[in-house]
Amino acid sequence: IGSYQVLYAEGTSAYYEEDWRTAVDKLERALADYNEVKKAKETCYKECSDERASIPGDYVDDEQLHFFHALLERSSCRKKCNKKLMGEEYNLSEKVSKKINEVMSSGEIHIFIQYSLYNLNNVTGGAAHAATHLYLSPGSSPARANMEYYQSLKELSESDFKPLYSKAYRDLYVEGQALYNSDEYEKMVDKVEEALLEYYIEIEKCRLECEGPQEFNGSKFFAEAMWSHHHSYLQCQYDCPEKLGDFRDDDTHRVNFLGSFYHYLTYGYFNIKRMKDAAKAVMTHLRIEPNSKIAVMNKGYIKQQPGITIKDFVEREDAKSLLDRMEKEKKVLDMLERLSKRDIADVPVSEEDKNDEELLEEDFNKFPVIKEEEFEMKEEKVSEEKPAEKEESKEDDTKNKVVVLETAADHGGVHRVLLDNLITQEQCQSFLELTKNCVEGDGYQRKSPHTPHEKFEGLHVLDAAKGAVRKTIKKELAQLYLDASELVRSALVEQFNLSRPLFFSYTHLVCRTGLLSSSDRHDLSHPVHADNCVQEEHNGECYKRQPAYTWRDYSAILYLNDDFEGGKFFFAHSQFDTTPQHYVTPKCGRMVGFSAGKENMHGVTAITKGRRCAVALWLTLDPRHRETTFDEAQTLLNGVF
Numbered sequence: 301i302g303s304y305q306v307l308y309a310e311g312t313s314a315y316y317e318e319d320w321r322t323a324v325d326k327l328e329r330a331l332a333d334y335n336e337v338k339k340a341k342e343t344c345y346k347e348c349s350d351e352r353a354s355i356p357g358d359y360v361d362d363e364q365l366h367f368f369h370a371l372l373e374r375s376s377c378r379k380k381c382n383k384k385l386m387g388e389e390y391n392l393s394e395k396v397s398k399k400i401n402e403v404m405s406s407g408e409i410h411i412f413i414q415y416s417l418y419n420l421n422n423v424t425g426g427a428a429h430a431a432t433h434l435y436l437s438p439g440s441s442p443a444r445a446n447m448e449y450y451q452s453l454k455e456l457s458e459s460d461f462k463p464l465y466s467k468a469y470r471d472l473y474v475e476g477q478a479l480y481n482s483d484e485y486e487k488m489v490d491k492v493e494e495a496l497l498e499y500y501i502e503i504e505k506c507r508l509e510c511e512g513p514q515e516f517n518g519s520k521f522f523a524e525a526m527w528s529h530h531h532s533y534l535q536c537q538y539d540c541p542e543k544l545g546d547f548r549d550d551d552t553h554r555v556n557f558l559g560s561f562y563h564y565l566t567y568g569y570f571n572i573k574r575m576k577d578a579a580k581a582v583m584t585h586l587r588i589e590p591n592s593k594i595a596v597m598n599k600g601y602i603k604q605q606p607g608i609t610i611k612d613f614v615e616r617e618d619a620k621s622l623l624d625r626m627e628k629e630k631k632v633l634d635m636l637e638r639l640s641k642r643d644i645a646d647v648p649v650s651e652e653d654k655n656d657e658e659l660l661e662e663d664f665n666k667f668p669v670i671k672e673e674e675f676e677m678k679e680e681k682v683s684e685e686k687p688a689e690k691e692e693s694k695e696d697d698t699k700n701k702v703v704v705l706e707t708a709a710d711h712g713g714v715h716r717v718l719l720d721n722l723i724t725q726e727q728c729q730s731f732l733e734l735t736k737n738c739v740e741g742d743g744y745q746r747k748s749p750h751t752p753h754e755k756f757e758g759l760h761v762l763d764a765a766k767g768a769v770r771k772t773i774k775k776e777l778a779q780l781y782l783d784a785s786e787l788v789r790s791a792l793v794e795q796f797n798l799s800r801p802l803f804f805s806y807t808h809l810v811c812r813t814g815l816l817s818s819s820d821r822h823d824l825s826h827p828v829h830a831d832n833c834v835q836e837e838h839n840g841e842c843y844k845r846q847p848a849y850t851w852r853d854y855s856a857i858l859y860l861n862d863d864f865e866g867g868k869f870f871f872a873h874s875q876f877d878t879t880p881q882h883y884v885t886p887k888c889g890r891m892v893g894f895s896a897g898k899e900n901m902h903g904v905t906a907i908t909k910g911r912r913c914a915v916a917l918w919l920t921l922d923p924r925h926r927e928t929t930f931d932e933a934q935t936l937l938n939g940v941f
């Protein structure tokens with residue numbers, strides 16, 4: 301066993317070669333093998349739980365460390381399981397395996413099988429796989445879209461849309477609901493208790509799946525990877541009830557299983573006059589949903605029942621152990637957040653809930669304040685020796701090696717960096733080929749966002765990936781877009797020494813074409829601005845508020861060409877004093893990166909001839925503003941139809 305990785309690889313390549321029969325055969329075997337490994341792993345993992353008992357005494361005082369230690373201990377035991385089951389190969393292909401596991405557990409693999417069957421004219425088989433995918437990932441829009449397609453086919457009927465396998469807790473839950481509707485409370489309570497048992501088994505399985513390699517964000521930097529690993533591991537476990545509950549009863553209603561189990565039980569036990577059990581159920585319901593008005597009311601009713609005392613209102617053990625664990629996980633997650641915030645105190649942290657005044661004061665203390673003299677010095681240096689020329693002389697002997705032209709130290713500690721040769725000439729050429737797929741506008745519905753004298757066009761990562769799937773864009777070009785973006789991201793992490801993950805927040809391949817010659821241009825291609833705040837004229841302050849993208853923490857532009865006139869990037873003091881402080885001349889492979897706040901006001905001079913293309917990237921430290929489309933793009937490229 302453990303061969304599903306190979307089978308999956310063979311199956312997907314057959315899929316891309318449109319050898320549908322081989323694809324179905326290999327992928328179905330991959331799925332069967334995966335399920336077998338998963339079962340064996342679950343058994344082996346269970347044995348690891350005992351290891352949690354042996355924890356050195358000196359940690360016992362500190363609850364968080366105690367908990368952390370137990371995590372590590374169990375983790376190493378489970379690693380042994382993985383090795384045993386997957387063979388040595390597992391070590392080499394941990395990353396691959398993580399991705400494949402996701403494809404399997406989310407049901408994404410059914411997309412491949414479904415589409416292959418469809419191409420073999422087996423629509424019944426296709427429908428069953430589409431139904432299975434939707435069952436496993438009810439929130440997925442491709443799953444919904446595929447299902448709708450099959451439902452529109454006349455030759456199929458309702459019985460063709462049964463998932464190939466189902467989860468016991470969900471089926472039992474539905475049966476319980478039916479019994480409730482027909483007032484059969486005795487039976488209903490049994491059914492729901494049974495469903496609940498199955499549910500907790502499923503929760504354990506879900507938590508086990510978090511074991512093993514977690515999201516590393518592709519980082520090669522130890523601090524970032526460490527933080528990322530622990531955070532995503534804990535978050536993954538913490539989210540299990542949500543993952544299990546994330547399906548709809550019908551098209552509008554989202555079910556929170558955990559809460560509603562105890563809600564049903566409260567009703568059921570109340571109706572069959574098992575008041576003590578009803579009291580326990582309602583207390584549990586209240587812990588899960590403290591704001592539930594119905595639960596509060598139910599508690600009131602139960603209180604008035606004869607024979608019931610305050611001592612009866614205790615939580616049930618089954619939920620308690622899960623909820624206690626989650627509470628501890630939350631504590632460690634918060635601790636991780638706090639730790640990482642401490643060592644990035646000199647970069648802007650988006651805190652939407654603070655008011656502007658407070659934020660302003662804090663920002664002042666947070667940023668290294670650059671003295672006026674340092675600005676002057678910098679400007680002199682620029683006018684004496686244009687950076688563009690200085691760099692060009694270096695070019696030949698540093699071919700294809702990233703060159704750091706300027707670091708934060710060159711800028712008085714302000715987060716700015718300039719790199720060359722991040723990508724090669726050939727890669728720039730490929731990028732320019734990709735720009736043929738740009739569409740007019742800034743991606744936010746504005747056609748000429750900055751000046752009417754230039755044509756503005758762009759292409760999103762996700763649209764590039766979609767193009768690759770539709771075969772209107774070469775797959776390599778879309779992959780290059782993703783890979784180059786990752787290069788930029790890790791360059792920023794490295795240059796600014798970040799110790800927590802930096803996420804893509806918005807990525808856009810952009811070309812600007814000048815429509816007027818230089819004598820007719822009196823404006824800029826892009827007026828001076830900061831990327832995460834709006835500057836007020838009356839006091840010159842830059843406020844983190846709408847319409848600025850306040851969560852953007854870092855910005856980077858990767859340039860692709862130089863065959864145009866004008867279009868120089870520059871840093872300036874402010875929107876109201878736009879005297880360029882420092883120019884960057886675009887050329888292939890050059891990247892400028894900077895923190896996105898008011899310390900880095902910047903603009904672009906008018907493009908008076910030709911077309912200027914660049915990848916603009918904005919990144920965030922706040923996972924809530926992570927560009928999920930970026931991951932979607934990679935998933936699509938990995939082979940989703």
Ligand SMILES: O=C(O)CCC(=O)C(=O)O
Pocket residue numbers: 826831857868869902903904914916
């Ligand atoms: O293209 C450039 O050089 C900079 C663009 C920019 O600052 C922006 O889009 O926010």
Ligand SMILES: [Fe+3]
Pocket residue numbers: 829830831855902
């Ligand atoms: Fe900008």
